[in-house]
Amino acid sequence: MRRRMFAGVLVAAIPLMGQAARPAAVAGTPCENLAVLTIPDVTVHAAAMVAAGSFTPPGAQAALTLPAFCRVEATARPTGDSEIRFEVWIPPVDAWNGKFQGVGNGGYQGSISYGAMAAALRRGYATASTDTGHTGDDMKFGQGHPEKVIDYGWRAIHVMTDTAKLIVRNAQGRFAEKSYFVGCSAGGHQAMSEVQRFPEDYDGVIAGAPAHNRIRQAFGFMWSWTATHGADGKPLLTQAKLATVSKAVVEACDAGDGLKDGLVGDPRKCAFDPAKLACGTGADEATCLTAPQVEAIRKVYAGAKNPRTGEQIYTGWPRGSEGFGDTALAGWRQYLTDPGEPARIGLFRYFLFHDPNWDARTLDYDRDLAYAEERLSDLPAVSRDLSAFKKRGSKLLMYGGWLDPVVPPQDTAAYYEAVAKTMGGYDKTRDFFRLFMVSGMGHCFGGPGPNQFDALTALEQWVEKGVAPDTLLASHSTNGKVDRTRPLCPYPQVARYKGTGSIDEATSFTCAAPPAAAPRKPARE
Numbered sequence: 001m002r003r004r005m006f007a008g009v010l011v012a013a014i015p016l017m018g019q020a021a022r023p024a025a026v027a028g029t030p031c032e033n034l035a036v037l038t039i040p041d042v043t044v045h046a047a048a049m050v051a052a053g054s055f056t057p058p059g060a061q062a063a064l065t066l067p068a069f070c071r072v073e074a075t076a077r078p079t080g081d082s083e084i085r086f087e088v089w090i091p092p093v094d095a096w097n098g099k100f101q102g103v104g105n106g107g108y109q110g111s112i113s114y115g116a117m118a119a120a121l122r123r124g125y126a127t128a129s130t131d132t133g134h135t136g137d138d139m140k141f142g143q144g145h146p147e148k149v150i151d152y153g154w155r156a157i158h159v160m161t162d163t164a165k166l167i168v169r170n171a172q173g174r175f176a177e178k179s180y181f182v183g184c185s186a187g188g189h190q191a192m193s194e195v196q197r198f199p200e201d202y203d204g205v206i207a208g209a210p211a212h213n214r215i216r217q218a219f220g221f222m223w224s225w226t227a228t229h230g231a232d233g234k235p236l237l238t239q240a241k242l243a244t245v246s247k248a249v250v251e252a253c254d255a256g257d258g259l260k261d262g263l264v265g266d267p268r269k270c271a272f273d274p275a276k277l278a279c280g281t282g283a284d285e286a287t288c289l290t291a292p293q294v295e296a297i298r299k300v301y302a303g304a305k306n307p308r309t310g311e312q313i314y315t316g317w318p319r320g321s322e323g324f325g326d327t328a329l330a331g332w333r334q335y336l337t338d339p340g341e342p343a344r345i346g347l348f349r350y351f352l353f354h355d356p357n358w359d360a361r362t363l364d365y366d367r368d369l370a371y372a373e374e375r376l377s378d379l380p381a382v383s384r385d386l387s388a389f390k391k392r393g394s395k396l397l398m399y400g401g402w403l404d405p406v407v408p409p410q411d412t413a414a415y416y417e418a419v420a421k422t423m424g425g426y427d428k429t430r431d432f433f434r435l436f437m438v439s440g441m442g443h444c445f446g447g448p449g450p451n452q453f454d455a456l457t458a459l460e461q462w463v464e465k466g467v468a469p470d471t472l473l474a475s476h477s478t479n480g481k482v483d484r485t486r487p488l489c490p491y492p493q494v495a496r497y498k499g500t501g502s503i504d505e506a507t508s509f510t511c512a513a514p515p516a517a518a519p520r521k522p523a524r525e
């Protein structure tokens, strides 16, 4: 694995002295003066105070309401082909909580995450975000630009982190006391890359729905698109059919987790077969499945396999994720069935084969996987040895939704199990790394289950006070009104109903070992 450490030497506008531990009375550099910082391979384009009130980010439709901050805009060029834009937002010294927060991105989207920066700033953090070295989500940036693929894979976030910490130090007169990274989806991938490649960068890391198994996920998208489309490229399944399947999954498996609450606790324990919905001869209605539709769904559940060795390349998508809500992201539509071509086909066209006309039907799940893993080793972040991060004393909080139709939750849980095995068991893992799986949650948020929770406060308590999160309190709202709360439990524990009290109240639940693999009857207590 290539690892180009960013040479973070900074010629500061003020003398670097032993000021790190002193209180805020130490003067920093006025915001405007940060524009003249001389940082190797970095150009600071602008540094200016933004007054409290309304701020409309570049390219955005809606304005954000923000407290006052110093806005620094910069570009890093750690290689001759790099063009990594990033921003650093710094609260005035009396509003600063003394901490730094790097925030992640979504998809392959080459843009700065202003919304996430705003959330960090409102909590008093100095914060930074990058466009990861390109603009746009279509992956064409990688064609003939291997260094830009590396920037996307891991370098941009690290360079941003390194540089932003120094800029914050100059602005405030001291380094941040603690640094956090917060991300979901691609941001979860970035989080895991930092944990594995640069364990010194962050004291606390939140990795939501981590898309860190990046290459195999792309093979999974190819597999599931092929499974759900006819030879003519048309989708085999409509929204109505997908919704029918999700309803049938709940009917079949809701009670199997010990509590009939409209949610399937862990879909890996649900053996629902879509053949149960098979149409009668000749019929094709929204409430039933034709034989090709049954086959398509079975293949998506089963996941990509190597045809020669039988190896499972990537897990399938979970039962229940087909169409659990009305939006394209609340089911298979956005990433599997709606697209005219497989999602992330650009990885093959622009990153791997350098052929914009590459035909998905020529994909070889054996040789091409081996080739991709060799050539694109800068993309995934799936190392199971997190000992450098653990040894440093840093903490990692991961979460995933059991209905995620983008990053299959089985892959997230399997990764945690693999790390635990490598690190010497669950006991030696949960002292620095906890996973919270969320029943009834889709991709990063949303879904029929309680899916809103404050992971950052829990992580702050863990990092700063040594109080590890034994539960996270999650809530579900309808029209802005909370109608169910539930504890989230550190994997492999699950929330178990105590047997009395409302099933819509978190206090009626306790975290416990999961029920046996094949539950025979509802848990009593």
Ligand SMILES: [Ca+2]
Binding pocket: 253, 254, 255, 256, 257, 258, 259, 260, 261, 262, 263, 264, 265
């Ligand atoms: Ca249930």
